[in-house]
Amino acid sequence: MNEALRAKIAQAAADKPQFGPGTFPPIEPGLALHFDADYAAYYCAGNDDTEPGRARLNAMDRIELTRLHCGAESVVSHLSAAACTKANRFLIATVKPYQGQRTGRKPRNWAYLREVLEHYEGPKFRPKVWVTREADDGMAYCADIARVAISTRDKDMRMLPGLHINWMSFELTEVPRGAYDVIGTDGLQYGLKWFYLQMLQGDTADNIPGLPLLFGKQCGDATALKYLAGTTGRDDAYDRVQTAYAAHYGTAWPDALVEQAALLWLRTDAQASIANAAQPFPDCPHIKRALERLETRVTTEINALSKIAQV
Structure with a gap:
C-alpha cells in the first residue's frame, strides 16, 4: 500500500470513526x-x-x-x-x-x-x-x-x-x-431565540402559522432570521415581534400573539397551564390580560364539551 492511499484511509477513518471502546464520553x-x-x-x-x-x-x-x-x-x-x-x-x-x-x-x-x-x-x-x-x-x-x-x-x-x-x-x-x-x-x-423565530415563521410540523405576514411579506425561516438579526436577548426579541404582530393585527395583536405563544411555548409548570406561556416574555399587562381572555375561552369550551359528553 502506498503512502498516499494509506493517508486517505487514515483521514477517512478520522472523519467517520466507528463506534467502539473509547469513542463515547464518560458517564x-x-x-x-x-x-x-x-x-x-x-x-x-x-x-x-x-x-x-x-x-x-x-x-x-x-x-x-x-x-x-x-x-x-x-x-x-x-x-x-x-x-x-x-x-x-x-x-x-x-x-x-x-x-x-x-x-x-x-x-x-x-x-x-x-x-x-x-x-x-x-x-x-x-x-x-x-x-x-x-x-x-x-x-x-x-x-x-x-x-x-x-x-x-x-x-x-x-x-x-x-x-x-x-x-x-x-x-x-x-x-x-x-x-x-x-x-x-x-x-x-x-435557546430562547428559537422560540421567537417560531413566533414569526410558525411550525409547519404542528400546523402553527406564526405571523401570516411580516410587514406585508411572507415570513419564512430566512425572513424571520433576518428580522431578529442583532437581537441580544428576550427584551430585544419581544420588542420586534410585538411590533410585527401589531403591524399585522392592529389592536387585536395581544390575542393573536398570545394564541401563537400558547401553541409554541413548551410548558414548564406542573399543570401545563396556559398562563405558563407568559414565561418567555417580559412583564407586559397586554400579554397578561390576553392570557386571561384565552384561559376563559378555553375553559368555557371545555365545560361546553363536558356537557355534550354527558348527554
Whole structure:
C-alpha cells in the first residue's frame, strides 16, 4: 500500500470513526437522558416488511446508543398518551387547526412499538406517559427542574436548556439555562431565540402559522432570521415581534400573539397551564390580560364539551 492511499484511509477513518471502546464520553453521574419516544415509534418502526421484533430491537438499540453518546447515567422515555389533551392546544388554535394536516398513514409497527415503549419494565429506561400535556411539554418540565440531556428530532425542543443530542448525527450542544442565542455544533439555532423565530415563521410540523405576514411579506425561516438579526436577548426579541404582530393585527395583536405563544411555548409548570406561556416574555399587562381572555375561552369550551359528553 502506498503512502498516499494509506493517508486517505487514515483521514477517512478520522472523519467517520466507528463506534467502539473509547469513542463515547464518560458517564456523567446523575445525568438523565430524556428521550422522545413519540418520534422513536415512527423512526424505529421500519417499513411494512420489518418484523415487529426487529422494530423493538431498533428502538432499544437507539435508546442505548443515544445514552452512550451523551454520557447519561439513566434514561426517561417520554410518550404522549393516546387520549392526551396536548395542553388544550386543539382548543387554543383558531387560525389553523392544531396538527390538522397530520393525515398520513402510520408505519405498520408504530402501534406495537408504542405499546412496548409505554409498558417497558426493564433496566434500560423508565417510561413516562403524559396525559394532560404532550411529551414535548413533559421534557420541558423536566428540563426546567434540573440539567438533562435531550434527544429528539422535534425542532420545538431546541428552545430548552440542557445537553442536546442531534437525532441524526449525535452531535452534542450544551444550551445553558437562560441562554438566548446558541448556535449548535450541528449549525442549528438553540435557546430562547428559537422560540421567537417560531413566533414569526410558525411550525409547519404542528400546523402553527406564526405571523401570516411580516410587514406585508411572507415570513419564512430566512425572513424571520433576518428580522431578529442583532437581537441580544428576550427584551430585544419581544420588542420586534410585538411590533410585527401589531403591524399585522392592529389592536387585536395581544390575542393573536398570545394564541401563537400558547401553541409554541413548551410548558414548564406542573399543570401545563396556559398562563405558563407568559414565561418567555417580559412583564407586559397586554400579554397578561390576553392570557386571561384565552384561559376563559378555553375553559368555557371545555365545560361546553363536558356537557355534550354527558348527554
